[in-house]
Amino acid sequence: MSKQLSVSHLLSHSANGGLNILVGDENTLWPDVVVEFSESRFPNHVEGALAILTAPPPRDAWQQDALIRRMRDRGFRALAMPGAGSFGKGTQVLAVRLGLVLLSVERPMELARACWQLLQGRDSLTLDFVRKISHSFEYRADRLSDLLRVLASNIGYGIALVASDGVVLQAGGELPVELLNEISFGPWVDTVSTAHGDAASVRVDSPSRAGLRLAVFGNGLSDTQLNALSVAAEVMMPGIAARLLIDEVADVNDATAASGLLRDFLEQYPVADAELEQRMQDRGWRTGGYHVAFRVTGRSHLDTFQLLRMMKQELAEIKTDSHAVISGRGVTGWLRFQGPPVPQDLEAQVTRLRRMHHNLRIALNVATGIGTLDSGRAGLYTSINGANDAARIAMNRSAAGWFVRIDALGLEQLLLSWTENDRFVPAAKSLLAPLQRDGAKLLTTISSYLDHESSISATAEAMDLHRNTVAARIHRVQDLLGLDLTDPETRLAVHLACRALQE
Structure with missing residues (x-):
């Protein structure tokens, strides 16, 4: 463990008293911290320590200059105090010339406690994280994403649920791709420091989804912080795994209900059943307006729930109202427009669906079909059937990249309509x-x-x-x-x- 502190370590601490660097190198190290309420009480000889003065600086520029000189003469390498932002430009230039890092802090005693934790009270830092984590789990989160948001807010660091192919969920910041690439998925606990940030991660022990890790990340973290955060990740992990399982059970139940509802709609058409219409309304499936359906199906065996999850992530980037439902060996979905879309907008959405297909094919062997643009309840039915036909054609269309739009086929759909x-x-x-x-x-x-x-x-x-x-x-x-x-x-x-x- 490091026995020295730097400004970057303190800036990355979630409770640093509102610290800001005014002048100096944030990577300057110091081995000790001295806290006093008056400048006269500081020792006369130190070896490159950080001085935390709880009193505000003097008002006159000459007095400020004198304070800077005296603190540097005593051997201090950095000075933190409230109101340091009032130091004049000349005083700041003097600090740079003398090699003194000048810091402004809103709550000096909180900064002092952070220094003590990083230098000596490592167990205290870890216990602080554990206490904040326990408070976070008292919150009744609606989903795992909600729980991650609360945890990240309370501990003051970014949190990400990651797989080897990317970020699954994250809160409190964005995990850099370069940092993710350095995380090892082998060991139970892993810590990594790079130019792009630092992270402590732990393997997620989940019976439903293998290959996940829970990562806590930030910038400029010391060894002490990384080790404390690795313990924090281990403490969080069982709750995260439990919440993940709860959400997946709920997702399976919801997907089953949605699949049954779509099947009822297609089987009962053209009969307009009031109870069915109400169920569709309750789920947000409005049949008014214009619809373009799409069908993504596996060309080999695949996990349809994984496909649905991936598609929902892709569809979330499309601003148009969208739905996706597991149906048979694939997923059927549609885009809904309030009014007739202009051709340019429609083509833009189809292009976005093509991009979704391309992204899905990176991980899954799928084919995608796009139906026609149709309106109303009958139009939704027609577009879904057209998307199903297009997907069946796409299953054997390698030249088209296994992506077929029924509008572009003309009457080649005869090949697949022969049985109907x-x-x-x-x-x-x-x-x-x-x-x-x-x-x-x-x-x-x-x-x-x-x-x-x-x-x-x-x-x-x-x-x-x-x-x-x-x-x-x-x-x-x-x-x-x-x-x-x-x-x-x-x-x-x-x-x-x-x-x-x-x-």
Whole structure:
């Protein structure tokens, strides 16, 4: 442990009496502290100690200069006193020239106690933290984030719940990424000091979430402070782990209720049940306005609660009203707009959802689908179903980064609507409508062409036509539909559509 103090150590102390540095190097060290109510009572010879004078400074500049000279002549390296901010510019320049650190402190005796704790009363510093922590746990916190806020406020340092891939929750400040990267996740207790700050951390013993650490952090901490804070982290950890478990049980219950509510809405549609509508209102699901739904699903096995947590963190950065609900092997959600969004705003939100998808894929193997913009209760239902279709398409779209927007697909959704005939047949008719203008010959030709595995010769023989006639008709079909029949998925979509209209 360090047996010397610096201004930086005291500035990082949560109870330093309102200390401020006026002039001098904050990294100047001193081995001892002397506290007196009068300048005349200080010893005549010290070895670089800190002097804490509880009386205010004299008013006249010459007297202030004389005080500075006498304290430095006695061997003091730093002087702290109330009202030191009234020292004139000339006096401050003199202090710099003499090598005396000049400090202003609002409560000198509190500063003296902080010095004593850091130099000699290490157990007192630790007990102070324990007492403040015990008072914090008497507060009825609503969530873990609320509890962390109270703890950080009471002990005077930042607190963060961290995992190896980033900060989960934090309060009382922001843990620098550079400092997080230096925290070791192996040992039970770890302390680290860097140019970006200092931290004491402990492994969180949680049955529900492995790999977490509780870190207490600040700047300019001494060894004494770090060791005291490591004990404080150990004292806090069981309460944090318990609160984490309580919140996760509540989250699971809430997620289950939300999932059931979404299922009821989709299954009962278009029936407008008053009790269901009230449940949706109670949860904040307003069906008025405009909706864009999205669906994120696992391309391999994943923890849907982890996915929901990560998505909610991403959605919190979107200012638009948003909801996310566990549904099957993934999460279904939607954005709600009070009125019709202008195209630029809508594109900005879709871009933000694409960024969410990218961030999710860093940790999870997922595919994302985006539905259409629709209004009202019917629009919410339609957009959710469109997002589900888009997500199923996205499962096999590596070229699209496993992200598909249904608006951009046109009628390729036929591939996934095949099992839902009431939705497929109208879409098939719409897809092939341009071929009806030339009678049935183009529809018959393309259907036979696809039945014969896209062979011009086989189609010509089956239809008793010249191969050039068949080739010209196929070329005409592609022009009318605006499709590339060399693409396997496009061929399948058109083939399914032809089959549907022939039944």
